[in-house]
Amino acid sequence: MDLPPFPKPSSLEEALRLQEALAKRVRLEGSLEGVKLLAALDASHKRGKPLVAVAVLYHLERGPLFVGQGLVPEEALFPYVPGFLSFREAPAYLQALKALPEAPEALLLDGQGIAHPRGLGIASHLGVHLDLPSVGVAKSLLYGRLERPLPQEAGSAVRLLSPEGCPLGYAYRSRTGVRPLYVSPGHRVGLEEALAFVKGLPTRFRLPEPLRLAHLEAGKALKALD
């Protein structure tokens, strides 16, 4: 697939300016209905080792098809700063995507989409960068608040609102007895459509299966480094 370079900002101020510029390009229109081929992305890291990213090419009817991998040496990594995760992980994701035999129709990211202080979580950033539809599924909240308490029942969802009251995504209970997931559109998909897409993914445990596989593969790949 087509992979524009992902420059590393030399400062947080530069990264901030970049986010503000790119956030203007995010589009929240579109449905993922009919999408069959997606790439689920996750990363694993341990100090002293490279950051490992994996892209699981996943077909909604055939299951996992391929696992692409990307490595970035620790010395080359942007530091982890809440709100700037994409500058740290996205370069590795681009490598992992490059290793796929076929381009996905959409991306599924471990992190926020527009539920971000500047509207550019990692799912939005990568979506805009590659001009691909993308959805963020985060395991904890970065920005925003729940409109009301989330019911315990599996499948329930409650809107995630900005401090000003604008909808950013959903808290979503994927299974009974698990902590919520935070689903927000990344790029080229609407709020409700992003949730509908995630709800349509096979989910045996807390995480949708494609992301769970990516998580497992990333952990495996990290261990296999030594």
Next chain:
DNA sequence: GCGACAG
């Protein structure tokens, strides 16, 4: 000043 803070 205090609290919050994806991975």
Next chain:
DNA sequence: ATCTTGTCGC
């Protein structure tokens, strides 16, 4: 993300 033991529960 990782560091970490046992422990509660299906």
